[in-house]
Amino acid sequence: MSKKLVIGMFGFGVVGQGLYDIIKTKDLNLAIKKFVIKNPDKKRSLPAELFTTDANAILEDPEINTVVELIDDAEAAFEITKRALSSGKNVVSANKKMIATHLEELTEIQQQYGTSLLYEGAVCGSIPIIRNLEEYYDNELLHSVSGIFNGSSNYILSKIFNENQSYDVALKKAQDLGFAETDPTLDVGGYDPKFKLAIVASHAYGIYINPDEILNLGIDTLGDADIRYAREKNYKIKLIPLAKEVENHQVVLYVLPKFITNANILYNVENEYNGVLVKAAFADEQFFLGKGAGGHPTGSAVLSDITALRYDYRYEYKKHLDAQQVKYTKDYTIRVYFRYEDENVLENIEFINISERFYSENHKYVIGTINLQEIIDKRSVIHQQGNFIAEII
Amino acid sequence: MSKKLVIGMFGFGVVGQGLYDIIKTKDLNLAIKKFVIKNPDKKRSLPAELFTTDANAILEDPEINTVVELIDDAEAAFEITKRALSSGKNVVSANKKMIATHLEELTEIQQQYGTSLLYEGAVCGSIPIIRNLEEYYDNELLHSVSGIFNGSSNYILSKIFNENQSYDVALKKAQDLGFAETDPTLDVGGYDPKFKLAIVASHAYGIYINPDEILNLGIDTLGDADIRYAREKNYKIKLIPLAKEVENHQVVLYVLPKFITNANILYNVENEYNGVLVKAAFADEQFFLGKGAGGHPTGSAVLSDITALRYDYRYEYKKHLDAQQVKYTKDYTIRVYFRYEDENVLENIEFINISERFYSENHKYVIGTINLQEIIDKRSVIHQQGNFIAEII
Numbered sequence: 001m002s003k004k005l006v007i008g009m010f011g012f013g014v015v016g017q018g019l020y021d022i023i024k025t026k027d028l029n030l031a032i033k034k035f036v037i038k039n040p041d042k043k044r045s046l047p048a049e050l051f052t053t054d055a056n057a058i059l060e061d062p063e064i065n066t067v068v069e070l071i072d073d074a075e076a077a078f079e080i081t082k083r084a085l086s087s088g089k090n091v092v093s094a095n096k097k098m099i100a101t102h103l104e105e106l107t108e109i110q111q112q113y114g115t116s117l118l119y120e121g122a123v124c125g126s127i128p129i130i131r132n133l134e135e136y137y138d139n140e141l142l143h144s145v146s147g148i149f150n151g152s153s154n155y156i157l158s159k160i161f162n163e164n165q166s167y168d169v170a171l172k173k174a175q176d177l178g179f180a181e182t183d184p185t186l187d188v189g190g191y192d193p194k195f196k197l198a199i200v201a202s203h204a205y206g207i208y209i210n211p212d213e214i215l216n217l218g219i220d221t222l223g224d225a226d227i228r229y230a231r232e233k234n235y236k237i238k239l240i241p242l243a244k245e246v247e248n249h250q251v252v253l254y255v256l257p258k259f260i261t262n263a264n265i266l267y268n269v270e271n272e273y274n275g276v277l278v279k280a281a282f283a284d285e286q287f288f289l290g291k292g293a294g295g296h297p298t299g300s301a302v303l304s305d306i307t308a309l310r311y312d313y314r315y316e317y318k319k320h321l322d323a324q325q326v327k328y329t330k331d332y333t334i335r336v337y338f339r340y341e342d343e344n345v346l347e348n349i350e351f352i353n354i355s356e357r358f359y360s361e362n363h364k365y366v367i368g369t370i371n372l373q374e375i376i377d378k379r380s381v382i383h384q385q386g387n388f389i390a391e392i393i
Numbered sequence: 394m395s396k397k398l399v400i401g402m403f404g405f406g407v408v409g410q411g412l413y414d415i416i417k418t419k420d421l422n423l424a425i426k427k428f429v430i431k432n433p434d435k436k437r438s439l440p441a442e443l444f445t446t447d448a449n450a451i452l453e454d455p456e457i458n459t460v461v462e463l464i465d466d467a468e469a470a471f472e473i474t475k476r477a478l479s480s481g482k483n484v485v486s487a488n489k490k491m492i493a494t495h496l497e498e499l500t501e502i503q504q505q506y507g508t509s510l511l512y513e514g515a516v517c518g519s520i521p522i523i524r525n526l527e528e529y530y531d532n533e534l535l536h537s538v539s540g541i542f543n544g545s546s547n548y549i550l551s552k553i554f555n556e557n558q559s560y561d562v563a564l565k566k567a568q569d570l571g572f573a574e575t576d577p578t579l580d581v582g583g584y585d586p587k588f589k590l591a592i593v594a595s596h597a598y599g600i601y602i603n604p605d606e607i608l609n610l611g612i613d614t615l616g617d618a619d620i621r622y623a624r625e626k627n628y629k630i631k632l633i634p635l636a637k638e639v640e641n642h643q644v645v646l647y648v649l650p651k652f653i654t655n656a657n658i659l660y661n662v663e664n665e666y667n668g669v670l671v672k673a674a675f676a677d678e679q680f681f682l683g684k685g686a687g688g689h690p691t692g693s694a695v696l697s698d699i700t701a702l703r704y705d706y707r708y709e710y711k712k713h714l715d716a717q718q719v720k721y722t723k724d725y726t727i728r729v730y731f732r733y734e735d736e737n738v739l740e741n742i743e744f745i746n747i748s749e750r751f752y753s754e755n756h757k758y759v760i761g762t763i764n765l766q767e768i769i770d771k772r773s774v775i776h777q778q779g780n781f782i783a784e785i786i
Contacts, residue, residue: 002715022675026533120529126676128529135528136513136521138700140419141693265682268661282415283519283693287682289658300534300676307531311711318704322395 002310003065005030008058008089010080011070012037014295015094017045019068019303029310030066034058038071059083066309067091068302074098081106085115092305094121094298097211100195104208107317116314118305123196124149124274125297127290128304130315132278133203139319139326143279144244145204149196151272151292152180152187153219153239158270160227161236167222179272190218190239190255197241197253204243205251205326206319213328215376216255221388225363226339235259237390238266249325252332254372257390259337332372334391339365341386349378367392395703396458398423401451401482403473404463405430407688408487408514410438412461412696422703423459427451431464452476459702460484461695467491474499478508485698487514487691490604493588497601500710509707511698516589517542517667518690520683521697523708525671526596532712532719536672537637538597542589544665544685545573545580546612546632551663553620554629560615572665583611583632583648590634590646597636598644598719599712606721608769609648614781618756619732628652630783631659642718645725647765650783652730725765727784732758734779742771760785 009016012035020032035051036058037044044051058064059080067084069077074097081098084091086109093099099106099119110117120130124147133145148154152174159170171188174180186192194216202208219239230237241255260267265287269275274292279285291297319326333352340346346366354368375382375389382389402409405428413425428444429451430437437444451457452473460477462470467490474491477484479502486492492499492512503510513523517540526538541547545567552563564581567573579585587609595601612632623630634648653660658680662668667685672678684690712719726745733739739759747761768775768782775782 002711018675022534026674028531028533126673126679128525128679131529132521132525135701135706136524136697138421138697140421141415141696141700280519280693281419282411282689282696284684284689286519286521287680289680289682291677296675296677300673303534303675304529304531307534308528311709313528316704318395 002029003312005066005306005310006064007032007066007068007306008034008036008061008064009068009070010036010055010058012044012051013070015070015299015302018295018299020046022303028307030306033064034061055080059087065089066306068306069093069095070302071095074101078102081117082109085109085117086113088113088115090116090309091118092121092302092309093117093119094302096122096192096195096199100198100211103199103202107320110314116309116312118308118313118315119199120305121298121301123199124276125151125290125292125294126300127274127276127288127292128301129200129276129288130203132288133200134315137204137278137280139205141281142204142245143281144242145200145276145278146240146242146244147276148238148266148269148274149193149241149292150187150239151274151294152184154269154273154292155179155271156188157219157237157239161230162270166224167219185220188218188220190216193239193241194255197243197255200241201243201251201253202320203315205245206317206322207251207326207328208320209253209328214253214255215372215379217257217379217383217389218255219257221383221385222257223339223388226388226390229337229363229365230259233259235261236267238269240266240391246329246332250327250329252329252372256334259390259392261393330373330376333369334372334375335367335369335393337365337367337390337392338382339363339388345381345387348381350374395422396705398459398699398703399457400425400459400461400699401427401429401454401457402461402463403429403448403451405437405444406463408463408692408695411688411692413439415696421700423699426457427454448473452480458482459699461699462486462488463695464488467494471495474510475502478502478510479506481506481508483509483702484511485514485695485702486510486512487695489515489585489588489592493591493604496592496595500713503707509702509705511701511706511708512592513698514691514694516592517669518544518683518685518687519693520667520669520681520685521694522593522669522681523596525681526593527708530597530671530673532598534674535597535638536674537635538593538669538671539633539635539637540669541631541659541662541667542586542634542685543580543632544667544687545577547662547666547685548572548664549581550612550630550632554623555663559617560612578613581611581613583609586632586634587648590636590648593634594636594644594646595713596708597712598638599710599715600644600719600721601713602646602721607646607648608765608772610650610768610772610776610782611648612650614776614778615650616732616781619781619783622730622756622758623652626652628654629660631662633659633784639722639725643720643722645722645765649727652783652785654786723766723769726762727765727768728760728762728786730758730760730783730785731775732756732781738774738780741774743767
């Protein structure tokens, strides 16, 4: 009943190596035939004949029916994925940027060629959220999907709140441990969770929104005054992407830091863990927890996708094809805490209502409601050193 | 793309009423045509023509393509389900006893008639664990599935450990609130979680084990001495069903109370919540949390199953059909805490090794390892007032 997979893999990092090791020991009816790598001179732990730098060794090998794409470069990954899908090969990818940016075209190619692209590993590591949104939660009944989608920034926030570290010290530690990149902007700036949010939104509500159209503000300007404020109120700060139906068939999407209390289940999601919170009519809250960052969690999702391809599993994208009536909106009122340095900045931003205002020598903030569109319009004013914005209940 | 569903529903309790209400307000491309109920004289909140006591009004109506079965009686539910599936209708059921007991025959009927039986609501309320086991976790890679599958006994244990209540007081409270039945044996004796475990095992490992063949011991003989013991050690006691691969292709299944520490994620699953912990190669732990007991959580799972039938979703049972090599074993060493009253009882039970032994006027216990088969053989000796057994790490 299960189809024998012959796999060609692009990239041979932690994930690829781990996959190879586990596939070897298990009776999974699949084999890795070839790795395409960038650097032919690097020493490899496997026989040299498994490696090549020539993409065609995979893409033009008719025996290879499955491509696993694990490279960093989103555009190169897109080209590989397109070629593979168009030539009858199924693809597994964990490249969130590639998927988020090109999902519409990738969906069409799959329809056209009858091939399957799976990417559970692109969103929240080992948590099978894409399939659950695709298969289990009808968009009519889905109130919201949110959570902690980025292990690096969550690790930093955990160090800050549980071990009293400053932002800079915590970031440095995360970098030393390999939980954050040398240029951490993708993570702490909220870009990585935004790519994941765009993918989540497509499987939750059937809408394909270019990540450029989605607001993301991160924790990169988080300061000691904000941390002190959170502590005084028994809050933690978490970086939270949100997809939410705000009115009938209108969906709002954004990534913002958020003050949360211990009544929120995300409060206890710490370090490199990811958590996804699904609110649905009738079901209340559903919560999914698993490791988000690192080679193994991603590898496990990739492996689940690979094993599913033995049974020709594919995303049907039925919400996208069926439910065209769902619309993306940026007209949504958010309650925020906004710390600022310069009074001119505050004067330039139009709040709907300001309910609290605080001045001291080294901490000035307001708490009030503001329209999402206004945050988007004033993003460059809001997002500068000296300022920090976060959602607050 | 989605198929219009015309539904006949058996039973009109909390779940049925809630389903009707939500279906009415949403654009789901489905309608409930008829309810079959037992008592024609009961006052109903809906027009009388929707109700009948005649099962044939649903089973012989060719317009009805979907049967939702929400009655208590497992054998009556089985007859309805068989007839519906054999006459080309798909079925959604939440009857765990019916499914657990008859799954093999129900699988065959589905294969034979090309119909689909879904039962996510039968296991852990709103948590979509069956589909995730069916679709996402390859049995080759699955180390274990465990968790808290029974909201009633978990509610009682939460009251005991968080509010210092005795077992009897907590049970009474659970009964008053409708979280436990007048005869609570099904829940506190571990039968309900055992039915769920049998279903979980079939989708996790492809093995169909009659629930009579699975050991269940519950919390019904839990005493103050055990609670005190747990508190002293900072343990909580939870009632835990376990499906675990113990050696290559051998699976062990049992339901036992267990002492757990706060390092276990199930430690904080409280009250009527259910939690499922999946351990898989490479993925570490995955955790799913949601409400387990009550009409709404079950209703939400039933509704998800109904909406999935619009797209002809079905369980493929591929692990069962493919992986016949997996075997059920009862030869497994467990470490237990055993509190006993009568020395003769202890002498009658063969431990592999006893590592701790305690006597006092009103508390006698041993801690040691024992074979699962021995617990099964001595079940009636172990399970009597004055004794309590629980797994301990």
